[in-house]
Amino acid sequence: MTLIEVRSLSKRFGGLQALSEVSLSLAQGEILGLIGPNGAGKTTLFAAVTGFVRPDGGSVRLDGQEITGLPPHAICRRGLARTFQLVQPFPELSVVENVMVGAFNRTRSAAVARRRALEVLALTRLAPLAGRPAHALSIGLRKRLELARALATEPRVLLLDEVMSGLTPTEVDETVEVIRGIREAGVSIIVIEHVMAAVMGLSDRIAVLHHGELIAAATPAEIVQDRRVIDAYLGEPLAGKRE
Amino acid sequence: MPRTAAWLALLAAAAMVPLVIRSEYVIGTLTLMYFFAFVGQGWNILGGYAGQFSFGHALFFGIGAYTSSLCFLKLGLTPWVGMWLGAAVAVGVGLVTGHLSFRYGLRGAYFALVMLAFAEIFRVAATNWDFVGGSFGILVPLQGHAPRLFQFGDKRYFYYVILAMLLALTWAVARLERSRLGYQMIAIRENEAAADALGINPYRVKLAAMALSAAVTALGGAFYAQYFSYIDPAIGFGPANSIEILLRPIIGGAGTLWGPLLGALLLGLLGEGTRGLVKSYAGLHLMLYGVILMGAVVFLPRGVMGALRSLGVGAAERA
Ligand SMILES: Nc1ncnc2c1ncn2[C@@H]1O[C@H](COP(=O)(O)OP(=O)(O)OP(=O)(O)O)[C@@H](O)[C@H]1O
Ligand SMILES: [Mg+2]
Numbered sequence: 220m221t222l223i224e225v226r227s228l229s230k231r232f233g234g235l236q237a238l239s240e241v242s243l244s245l246a247q248g249e250i251l252g253l254i255g256p257n258g259a260g261k262t263t264l265f266a267a268v269t270g271f272v273r274p275d276g277g278s279v280r281l282d283g284q285e286i287t288g289l290p291p292h293a294i295c296r297r298g299l300a301r302t303f304q305l306v307q308p309f310p311e312l313s314v315v316e317n318v319m320v321g322a323f324n325r326t327r328s329a330a331v332a333r334r335r336a337l338e339v340l341a342l343t344r345l346a347p348l349a350g351r352p353a354h355a356l357s358i359g360l361r362k363r364l365e366l367a368r369a370l371a372t373e374p375r376v377l378l379l380d381e382v383m384s385g386l387t388p389t390e391v392d393e394t395v396e397v398i399r400g401i402r403e404a405g406v407s408i409i410v411i412e413h414v415m416a417a418v419m420g421l422s423d424r425i426a427v428l429h430h431g432e433l434i435a436a437a438t439p440a441e442i443v444q445d446r447r448v449i450d451a452y453l454g455e456p457l458a459g460k461r462e
Numbered sequence: 463m464p465r466t467a468a469w470l471a472l473l474a475a476a477a478m479v480p481l482v483i484r485s486e487y488v489i490g491t492l493t494l495m496y497f498f499a500f501v502g503q504g505w506n507i508l509g510g511y512a513g514q515f516s517f518g519h520a521l522f523f524g525i526g527a528y529t530s531s532l533c534f535l536k537l538g539l540t541p542w543v544g545m546w547l548g549a550a551v552a553v554g555v556g557l558v559t560g561h562l563s564f565r566y567g568l569r570g571a572y573f574a575l576v577m578l579a580f581a582e583i584f585r586v587a588a589t590n591w592d593f594v595g596g597s598f599g600i601l602v603p604l605q606g607h608a609p610r611l612f613q614f615g616d617k618r619y620f621y622y623v624i625l626a627m628l629l630a631l632t633w634a635v636a637r638l639e640r641s642r643l644g645y646q647m648i649a650i651r652e653n654e655a656a657a658d659a660l661g662i663n664p665y666r667v668k669l670a671a672m673a674l675s676a677a678v679t680a681l682g683g684a685f686y687a688q689y690f691s692y693i694d695p696a697i698g699f700g701p702a703n704s705i706e707i708l709l710r711p712i713i714g715g716a717g718t719l720w721g722p723l724l725g726a727l728l729l730g731l732l733g734e735g736t737r738g739l740v741k742s743y744a745g746l747h748l749m750l751y752g753v754i755l756m757g758a759v760v761f762l763p764r765g766v767m768g769a770l771r772s773l774g775v776g777a778a779e780r781a
Contacts, residue, residue, distance in 0.1 A: 269659065295661035303659070309652035311717075312645075320649045323642045324661035332642070372661055 220247045222376055222407050223268070223299075228277035230260075230267050230431075237263040239431040240277070245376065245407055250398070252422030252439070253411045256452050259428040261411045262304050265378050269301045270294045281376065295324060300374035302365035304381045304411070310354035314345060317353050317364055321371030336371055343367040343397050359386040363394065370401060377401065379410045383417050391417050415453075419443070427452065476625060480618040489621050495730040496624045497685060502710035502722030503631050504678030509708060510716035511644065512671035513651025515570065518577030519679050519707045521559070521584055522552040524698030526680025527687035528588065531600045534611070541602075541612035545684030549677040555580075556676030557669060564668045578701065585699035599694025602687060612688045620689050627685065628723075631678060636719055638674075647671050651717065679707065702748070709751060713758045715767025724766050729754070 223245040230238040237260045245251050253261050266272040268279050270291040278287045286294050300321075309317050318336035319329070326332050340346045343363055348356065356364060362382045369377060379398070383391050395417050402408055412418035418425070419439040426436040429451040435442060442448055480489055505519045529548030533539040539547075559580050563573050589597045607615030614620060638644045646667045649657040654664050687693040697703060714725025732754070733747070762769050 271655070271659075290663070291655075291658040292661050292663045295659060301659055303656065307653045307656035307659075309649050309656065311652055312648060316645065320645050320657070320662070321660045323645060327642050329640055329642060329645075332645075368656075368660060 221245070222247050222249075222282055223409075224280040224283075225264075225268065226278045226280075228264065228267055228279065229275045230263055230272060231275055236431045238267060238274070241428070241431070241433045242277075243426050243433060243436060245409060247407055248402065248405065249407050249424065250402055250422050251409045252418040252425040253409055253428065254413070254415075254418060254425060254452065255428035259452075260431040261428055262380055263431075264428065265301050265380055265409075265411065269299060269378065295372055295374070298373075298375035299378070300369040300372045300376070301378040302362075302369050302380050302382055306358070306361040306365050308353035308356070308361055308364055310352070312353055313349065314351050314353055314356070314364060315340060315349040318367050318371045321368040322373075324372035335373075339367050339371045342400060343370065344393060359390050362386065363390075363397075366394075366397070370406075374406060377406050377408045379408060379412075381411055381413065383412055383414045386414075395421055473629075477622075480621050486617060489618055491730060491734065493617065493621045493624055493689070495726050496621075496628045497682060497689070498706070498710050498729070499723045499726035500624060500628050500631055500685070501679050501682035501707050502714075502726060503628075503635055504675050504682055505707050506675075506711040506716060506718075506722050507635065507638070507647075507678065508668075508671045508675035510711055510718070510721065511639070511651065512647040512668055513717070514668055514671065515574045516577040516675075516704075516708070517574035518579070518581035518701075518704050519675075520699050520701070520703035521577065521581035522556060522676040522679035523683035523686070523703055523707060524581070524584055524588070524693075524695070525552045525555060525676075526683030527693040527698045528594060528600070528683075529680070530612075530684035531602050531687045531693055532594060534602060535600060540610055541684060541688050542610070545612075545681055548684050549680045552676040552680035553673045556672045560669045560672035564665050564672075578704065581699050581701070581704060585695045588695040588699060595694070597695060599692065599697070600687075602691040602693075604691055613691075620685075624685060624689075627681065632719065632723070639719055643667065643670060648717070705751065709755060711765075713754065713762070713765055715765025718765070718767040718771075721765050721767045728766065 221244050225241060225243050227240045227242055228238055229240055241264060255261055263272065267274045270289050273288065278285060280286065281297055281299050286297060309320065315333065315336050318339055319332045322332035322335040337349065340349055343366055345360065345363055345367055348360065353364060366379060366382050383394050386394065391414060398408060398410065398421060410418060410421065422439055424436060425439050425442040427434050427442065427448050434447050434451060435445050437445065443453065479492060483489065501523060505516065509515050526545065526548035529551050530541040530544030533544035533547055534541050559577065563576050568576055588594050594600065605611055605613055646657065646662045649662060650664050650667055658664055683698065710725030710729055711722040713728060714723065715721030758765065
């Protein structure tokens with residue numbers, strides 16, 4: 220079953236075509252990796268899908284329903300949540316309170332929201348930091364907090380924008396496990412990532428953006444063989460790909 | 463437990479003051495202190511928690527004062543009811559100004575100035591409209607000791623009224639702080655885009671904050687008009703009043719429960735300390751406020767509460 224259906228999405232910033240007729244889909248329970256060089260339009264694609272930028276053309280459907288042009292909060296309430304590449308914590312609130320704000324998407328009760336937030340913190344391995352102010356976290360943990368907060372909104376689809384870059388290898392492995400756990404819980408996921416080993420291991424399929432165009436969408440094994448992808452992004456030896 | 467005990471003791475002390483102290487002057491000073499804490503807390507809901515800095519809260523203050531006074535003067539309606547009508551009118555006006563500001567994404571200085579402009583419109587309108595007393599304003603007709611009309615032969619009654627109002631408000635804001643709406647207001651203040659991404663409609667939450675804030679401030683305005691039996695356009699809607707309203711929560715700590723109370727206490731004490739000076743040089747207190755405000759902004763960017771809190775954090779980290 221198709222959960223997200225993006226059709227011919229385009230977005231221009233001044234003279235720059237950030238997205239050009241991008242079409243892709245996400246199946247129920249799938250993890251889709253989204254890769255491509257810096258400035259390829261990956262973050263813009265997330266922003267256009269979640270209502271943060273208004274696309275010039277094309278449409279986005281969530282579970283068959285048109286969501287193009289809806290404001291971000293309406294899209295989140297329908298079950299599509301995102302994280303920000305440039306982390307956006309609520310600095311004055313504690314870690315658990317940050318996550319509670321997400322949990323309030325599905326409940327009015329502060330007690331229920333707190334319980335839900337603590338569950339999510341356990342799942343994302345942030346539980347020991349629950350009482351810390353968000354501004355005191357390291358960048359790696361702030362990325363984890365982004366993920367936890369979005370997850371607390373109880374989405375059907377989660378869009379993760381580089382939650383692993385800048386993390387230590389151990390933290391990357393942890394995050395990979397966390398994302399697998401989220402998928403096990405029935406959430407479908409798109410991950411933007413430059414950490415190749417992680418995204419290749421995690422994803423069922425990989426989509427590749429280049430200059431705002433979708434140049435390939437296939438299994439990881441096929442992607443690493445794809446001539447255009449190698450030329451545009453991966454380069455010859457896959458190993459040692461930059462973060 | 464010791465905390466609860468401390469609060470109860472403080473409360474008991476506040477309740478005992480008029481029984482022990484006979485000085486009308488002291489009672490009057492404390493009454494005004496509570497009153498400023500009350501309207502400061504009203505401002506704090508919108509300006510502190512939700513982070514929408516209003517420079518025109520006299521708008522709601524004046525609406526509360528005028529509505530309750532006019533309802534009494536023209537209709538004979540007791541201000542006990544009139545004050546709630548005033549709150550309702552203030553909510554209505556707040557929703558209109560809020561809609562115009564938030565719909566079009568006005569923030570920061572722009573929002574502050576729009577609020578000032580609205581308050582000024584009401585001030586000028588009240589000044590030129592004879593039905594509401596024009597520039598002279600309204601003298602609330604005195605009926606002697608008439609508790610049912612919000613009039614008391616003894617000022618100590620006012621002390622208890624505003625103390626009860628302040629207690630109820632502090633309790634309500636403490637609840638708000640821990641509620642969904644409270645967290646959503648703080649989230650919008652801290653990062654509006656992130657809040658939006660988490661399913662929060664910033665427009666609606668800001669309007670809710672505006673409505674609550676307007677209602678509280680209007681109730682304060684109604685109390686003021688009854689306490690002094692008088693209201694005029696400048697006292698009600700003027701910019702000086704807007705500054706009085708926001709000064710205490712900012713000095714005490716905007717967006718904190720105790721900020722407005724602490725600010726009211728500090729400015730109250732300061733006012734007492736410099737009373738002799740201010741008497742001999744009219745207008746000095748405004749300059750003094752300016753200096754205090756600058757000092758607070760420079761040295762205590764999060765108010766006294768913020769400074770206390772970071773001291774607390776420092777202590778915890780050292781421990
Ligand atoms: N709001 C904006 N206004 C103008 N240009 C923008 C805006 N947002 C993005 N761009 C431009 O659009 C292009 C695509 O940016 P985008 O952030 O989507 O790339 P990306 O694939 O996420 O890159 P990275 O891997 O570096 O995160 C870039 O050239 C960027 O400078
Ligand atoms: Mg990006």
